[in-house]
Amino acid sequence: MKYIRFELDSGPKWGVVEGEYIRELETPPYAEIRYTGKVTALSGCRLLPPVEPTKIVCVGKNYYDHAVEMGEGIPEVPILFLKGPNVLNAPGAAITAPDFVTRVDYEGELGVVIRKRAKSVRAADAADYVLGYTCFNDVTARIIQKSDGQWTRGKSMDGFGPCGPWITDEVDPADLTVTTRLNGETVQQSRTGLLMQDVAHLIEFITASMTLEPGDLIATGTPAGIGPMFDGDTVEVDIEGIGVLKNTVALPKIPRS
Numbered sequence: 001m002k003y004i005r006f007e008l009d010s011g012p013k014w015g016v017v018e019g020e021y022i023r024e025l026e027t028p029p030y031a032e033i034r035y036t037g038k039v040t041a042l043s044g045c046r047l048l049p050p051v052e053p054t055k056i057v058c059v060g061k062n063y064y065d066h067a068v069e070m071g072e073g074i075p076e077v078p079i080l081f082l083k084g085p086n087v088l089n090a091p092g093a094a095i096t097a098p099d100f101v102t103r104v105d106y107e108g109e110l111g112v113v114i115r116k117r118a119k120s121v122r123a124a125d126a127a128d129y130v131l132g133y134t135c136f137n138d139v140t141a142r143i144i145q146k147s148d149g150q151w152t153r154g155k156s157m158d159g160f161g162p163c164g165p166w167i168t169d170e171v172d173p174a175d176l177t178v179t180t181r182l183n184g185e186t187v188q189q190s191r192t193g194l195l196m197q198d199v200a201h202l203i204e205f206i207t208a209s210m211t212l213e214p215g216d217l218i219a220t221g222t223p224a225g226i227g228p229m230f231d232g233d234t235v236e237v238d239i240e241g242i243g244v245l246k247n248t249v250a251l252p253k254i255p256r257s
Helices: 066-072 123-129 140-146 198-205
Strands: 002-007 011-018 021-025 035-041 047-050 056-060 077-082 104-106 108-114 131-139 161-168 178-180 187-192 217-219 226-227 234-239 243-250
Touching: 002 234, 011 035, 047 234, 108 178, 108 198, 108 234, 123 131, 123 187, 123 198, 161 198, 161 243, 198 217
Parallel strands: 056 217
Antiparallel strands: 002 011, 002 047, 002 161, 011 021, 021 035, 056 077, 104 226, 108 131, 108 217, 131 161, 178 187, 178 234, 234 243
């Protein structure tokens, strides 16, 4: 299934995508699927981020090539940081930043959405806790990230987490192509089979320390090729079998030189 959040005049809704239409759900799809009987054309509604997390758990330097690119060594265990729900940004929406920010980077990633409360989960059981997978852009104010000495402010500005266009349970996350395009040009491309820690072992590692709640999102890390975005750019995160997350960039203080 492809689970989606969308907005009508009556407010935000959950639904299931079937071709060019959305079958509306009574409740979020974590526990069970109950349809309202209403059907909406996919083209006739505004998409929302397909998650309502209590937290977004991000993994830093989980591709070897990106760890080398950052020049800070290869981590022995996953590096975790959190983004708050304030970063969520919808498919098609603009990425913005405060005026004092002078560089904003894209980071295309596979997102994992949790289906039920998860604590001390074994890797062998991890799939039972996953609702599905989505595209995520871990937008980063790179200079602030580096100058602060830790990553919270540079990673957690409003709208710095575009997500979508939906969640799907129709893919195997073991070896999917992850591609980021900037203005149509491929700037990142790798496969999830090259993750240093795969989805199952990330869930085991994370839930050994913190409880994940239904709707929480794990961003599994970005491959090499990170770089800046400029005012007027279009950025796309395209993951095999999932879809394309497309956003515009509205950074009038950072024009292309």
